[in-house]
Amino acid sequence: MSVIRQLQNNKKDMQQTRIQTRPMPELKAGEALLRISRLALTTNNVTYAAFGETPHLRYWDFYPTGDSEWFHMPAWGFAEVVESTVDGLAKGERFYGFWPIASHVVMQPVRVSERGFYDGAEHRLELTSAYNQYQRISSDAAYRAESENYQMLLRPLFITSFMLADFLDDNAFFGARQILMSSASSKTAYGTAFCLQDNPAVQLIGPLPRATRLRKKDCYRHSRVRPIPVCWT
16 A cells, blocks of 8 residues: 555544545654554544543544644554564564554654553653553463454453552442442443452442343343343433
């Protein structure tokens, strides 16, 4: 492919999209070209779009479009190195991370290690560091090739789930004996339930809309969460 294709959204109307193309650039020293092969699109991506200009989040700033009226929505997934001028990044290596919705991306890898690298592009230095890390799958103990879809769908929010469960446990659940998962069909709730499923101090309760319950109940079948049907009005 001789061009980079990008899916962009209009900042004033997120439902308005366009496909932009630009020539494949010649790499400069310190740059790497990666082909984005697989991305997860969920309601979480809508959050990235809707909070694009929120001061402490600034999701629109990770991958600038060069056009003040359009933004580039990021997503979690996998990409492979196509070409590299950076020591420690070999052609064909695969990485997990926070990518643009595009065919390719040029990055400036820094702090390259066995674990992976950070994108050292100047515009990203003041953005949240967690989104600038790219994990090398060859050194990721949790990686399974057959589970890539699950990883990119669930892993981004699992750290939130872990922190919620850890916070509650550290505070002895504030004296509570039951935890009501008010958004039991969300990925964060799944992860929190997973982290707490073997904790005998609390009972987990997950209210699910009837339509959702049929689709989601298997996610809780082997845990201690008790799904209960509810009707939203």
